[in-house]
Amino acid sequence: MRRNKVAKRYRTAKDREAAMADFLIAYEKCLGVLKPACEMTGMxxxxxxxxxxxxPEFDDACHECEETAVDFVETSMFKKIDKGGKGSESLIIFYLKTKAKHRGYIEKQELDVNAExxxxxxxxxxxxxxxxxxDIMDKDKKQ
Structure with missing residues (x-):
């Protein structure tokens, strides 16, 4: 039953575009978390x-909302690091391991090797x- 209701709701392109716009607003407010954005819009x-x-344009807009969430978390992380509160050392280490690999902040060597x-x-x-x-080579030949 619900399936027919959804199909009728977005029958025209104008209805669909309006619903997409409403969803994107909610998605950004929910910092790129799908479930609460769907609940807010009834989607x-x-x-x-x-x-x-x-x-693809809708997908790109969704990616932008998700990037807004990453920006929010990064900003919060930098504020915590700046204040030097408890746990800021682990945030500093995490940041350097993920964003400063090119400067040597890695635990293990990462190699990208393509070979034939x-x-x-x-x-x-x-x-x-x-x-x-x-014996191994003989087994492989038999199979």
Whole structure:
């Protein structure tokens, strides 16, 4: 029953565009959290996801609302760091690990490697290891 009601509600492009605009206002107020924005506007999550797939401009506007939320959280983080309150050390570490990797603030080395392997030559000095490798290669050939 609800499905027909939703389908009728946005039958015209003008109705749909008005509903999209209302949703975007609510989505920004809710800092990019979908459920409360849907509840504020009486929209169905499925409808929003369908619109995001079908209308790139709407999807871009949703991304902007989500970025507003990130800006809000970053601003709050910087205020806490500036005040030097409890937990600000972990915020500083988190920020540097995520935003200052290029300056060496990383725990492990990250490598982006693209390679094409055509053939592998393995030199083995232990006869036992050589036999294990040979058995593995023989199994692969049989499969």
């Amino acid at each position: 169905c999550r499925k409808t929003i996801w369908e619109w995001r797939k079908k209308y 392997v055509k053939g592998v030559t393995v030199n083995v000095t232990s006869p036992e290891t050589a036999q294990v490798l040979q």
